[in-house]
Amino acid sequence: MHHIAIVGAGQAGAALAAKLRTLGHRGRITLIGEEPAAPYQRPPLSKKYMLGELPLERLMLRPEAYYAEQGIDLLTGIRVGAIDPAARTLKLSDGRQLEYDRLALTTGAVPIRLPAALGGELDGVYCLRNLADADHIGPEIRPGRRVLIVGGGYIGLEAAAVAAQRGLAVTLVEQAPRILARVASAETADYFRTLHRAHGVDLREGAGLARLEGAAGRVTRAVLSDDSAIAVDFVIVGIGVRPDTALAEAAGLVLDNGIAVDAAGRSSAPGIFAAGDCASFPWRGGRIRLESVPNAIDQAEAVAAAMLDQPVTYEARPWFWSDQYDVKLQIAGLNTGHDRVVIREDGRGRSHWYFRGDRLLAVDAMNDARGYMAGKRLIEGGLPVTPAEIADPGTDLAALLRRTASPPAPAVA
Structure with a gap:
């Protein structure tokens, strides 16, 4: 065999x-x-x-x-x-x-690491990708310490939430004009920016890292692209993989x-x-x-x-999640190519629905398991739904799921 x-x-x-x-x-x-x-x-x-x-x-x-x-x-x-x-x-x-x-x-x-020219090889500078990384970072997370998070994607935001909950002074810098720029809408970024600032995170957007500086081989300071400086005890780098x-x-x-x-x-x-x-x-x-x-x-x-010579055609059904503080973010679909975001709130949670025309592409659901499950089933089933229906708080999401499937989505490059 x-x-x-x-x-x-x-x-x-x-x-x-x-x-x-x-x-x-x-x-x-x-x-x-x-x-x-x-x-x-x-x-x-x-x-x-x-x-x-x-x-x-x-x-x-x-x-x-x-x-x-x-x-x-x-x-x-x-x-x-x-x-x-x-x-x-x-x-x-x-x-x-x-x-x-x-x-x-x-x-x-x-993980994409900081180059040595920016101080990426100093002690106390970490990426978070594997078990060894987490084992090294864990002892650093102690109340009162100062941590710099480089990168405002989901890994950076999750690390910031953990540190803030443990009583650290957290600064998060994101070189792009806003957090989550590659993966989420401005509306979702606004939600999480507000959440992190409410927990005391010093969140700086449009702020690039010029270099890290250290003493005796250990990081002690970060200099940003605007020449401002931050004293740090350690750094977590989350700039992608x-x-x-x-x-x-x-x-x-x-x-x-x-x-x-x-x-x-x-x-x-x-x-x-x-x-x-x-x-x-x-x-x-x-x-x-x-x-x-x-x-x-x-x-x-x-x-x-x-x-085993039993080939099947793999059909991806994208979904993701992220936990930050007491918020569970659940994502269904891919928002690439959207031209409109509809916000839906029901008193318990909130969801952002991404459309291209009248076709639903993706949903970001914050503490809204019902919205997430409905959106996931609508997307995967190709069921018809309009932005106006989602924007209407009186729309019964369960009723939308009983509709007949719409024609397949057009091919996109």
């Missing part, structure tokens, strides 16, 4: 390995991860885990014994140095060469905002597949790459079927 190797032991890699067994694969499975820990959840790192409210064992996706029970050879603390697509071998960091019949790359994404494609690029695979795969997860190299944050795939006439847990799981399970 085929030996299937999976490089990357995160959410996608773990889901893929489990699905292979569920689908009946009885051959060898090797799951290889660079980190010393078994596969774990990443979203709680910036929230409950970093606050010490979630123990390590509850962070694990499955008990470590599961992998042995399922005959999955889990290699932790091992880096893959090279892929030879022609020979179908992997060069491992412990000196071994591993042969495979089929290979899945679930290498995820890596990039797909981890180094192995794929060295092996000659086609890249396009990640490892380019088809609708079944096949890469340009025979026998090599990819899924999760590292992979871009066809979507509505173009290509897309999604950085989310739901996509990592769903795409990995589709790839598992394809690796």
